[in-house]
Amino acid sequence: MKGKTVKSSRIVMSHVMQPEDANTAGIAHGGVVMKQIDDAAGAVAIRHARRIAVTASIDRLDFHYPVYIGNLLVVKASLNLAGRTSMEIGVRVEAEDLLTGEIKHTASAYLTFVALDDHSKPAPVPPLILEDEEEVRRNREARERKQIRLAEKKIPKECLPPLD
Numbered sequence: 001m002k003g004k005t006v007k008s009s010r011i012v013m014s015h016v017m018q019p020e021d022a023n024t025a026g027i028a029h030g031g032v033v034m035k036q037i038d039d040a041a042g043a044v045a046i047r048h049a050r051r052i053a054v055t056a057s058i059d060r061l062d063f064h065y066p067v068y069i070g071n072l073l074v075v076k077a078s079l080n081l082a083g084r085t086s087m088e089i090g091v092r093v094e095a096e097d098l099l100t101g102e103i104k105h106t107a108s109a110y111l112t113f114v115a116l117d118d119h120s121k122p123a124p125v126p127p128l129i130l131e132d133e134e135e136v137r138r139n140r141e142a143r144e145r146k147q148i149r150l151a152e153k154k155i156p157k158e159c160l161p162p163l164d
Contacts, residue, residue: 003127006135009047010078013040016098017071028067033093037061037109040077041089045113048079048087049125053113056086059145061109071095073106081142085122086114088142110145 013036015021021032038055045053067073074094081088093107117123130136 001124001126003129004048005129005131006078007131009044011040011043011047011076013043013075013077015073015075017067017069017073017095019069022069026069028069028071028073030063033063033067033073033107034058034061036073036075037077037091037093037107038111040075041091041109041111042113044077044079044089045087045115048082048128049115049123051123052116053087054116056112056114057149059110059112059149061107063107065095065104065106067093067095067106068097070098072098074103078138079128080110080138081146082125082128083146085124086112087125088112088146090138090142110142112146112149 015036017028017032021028023029038058042053042055072095074096075091076094077089077091079087080090089111091107091109091111092105093109094103095106096103115123115125128139130139
């Protein structure tokens with residue numbers, strides 16, 4: 001399978017925050033921002049794999065500043081790591097005050113997507129071609145996060161409290 005570059009699947013999406021996106025204080029609901037993050041990351045995963053890809057996990061979704069009604073929400077997403085069937089996508093969210101031009105880094109997240117075949121089973125994805133030091137750094141950090149995720153999956157389920 002032929003490899004693909006980070007820039008071949010990178011995406012920038014934007015959305016003007018409306019009253020229906022916010023609470024009574026005029027601040028965007030975290031869930032609305034989360035949906036924008038998931039949509040952008042999903043587009044990156046599908047672009048890279050050129051097949052359906054689904055969210056497997058979301059790591060470290062951190063909100064730094066509020067997003068207000070009228071702000072332009074800009075979601076930047078790019079592939080950090082391509083495994084055999086999974087991909088890690090890094091997402092940076094910025095909010096621009098359209099009246100002043102002030103831009104704030106409002107949120108960041110790492111999402112893992114899995115590519116699916118026609119039978120909804122995990123499918124191979126193209127390898128990732130890294131072209132510069134920034135991409136190499138992001139890839140190295142993504143591999144470290146993947147090791148942590150895999151180690152956390154090994155925690156025995158009997159250690160978890162019952163759901164009933």
